[in-house]
Amino acid sequence: MGTANPHGMGGADPHAGVVPDPHAGHVGAAPAAGAPQGAALVLEGTLEPARTLADKIKPGDVVFLSVKAVDKATKQPTGAALAVDRLEVTSFPMAFSLTTQGAPEGEVAVLARIDRDAEARTREKGDIEGTVIATGAKKGLKLVLDKPVE
Numbered sequence: 001m002g003t004a005n006p007h008g009m010g011g012a013d014p015h016a017g018v019v020p021d022p023h024a025g026h027v028g029a030a031p032a033a034g035a036p037q038g039a040a041l042v043l044e045g046t047l048e049p050a051r052t053l054a055d056k057i058k059p060g061d062v063v064f065l066s067v068k069a070v071d072k073a074t075k076q077p078t079g080a081a082l083a084v085d086r087l088e089v090t091s092f093p094m095a096f097s098l099t100t101q102g103a104p105e106g107e108v109a110v111l112a113r114i115d116r117d118a119e120a121r122t123r124e125k126g127d128i129e130g131t132v133i134a135t136g137a138k139k140g141l142k143l144v145l146d147k148p149v150e
Contacts, residue, residue: 041100043110045141046093061089062118067098070107077109107135112143125149
């Protein structure tokens, strides 16, 4: 008797011999849930603290990254995240790479936040933020953590 198909279907496993995606399950490797479909937008660069805040960031601190559209009128990030990632500080500068689908025309903001409670939904005193604006796919972005949350 043969091995049962884990998908409950008769016959051979349709996934047998398929090499798994090494990025599967890595938050930053795919667009955020609900992101529109379309051409991929890749944003790559480095993350580093402002000199005045470098002593406030330690190895092991959690960094949340996101990509949002920039409102043409206000020039501020707006709407749902188009891509997200969670990193832990090791040393600076830290490399990042975010890929999104269906990126809007025009500018996008890459936002980063050192998050003291490691909870993405909170923004509290002691967190440190930074933003860089890009138009289209970019490499070599420099995102500086320069705004302490008060």
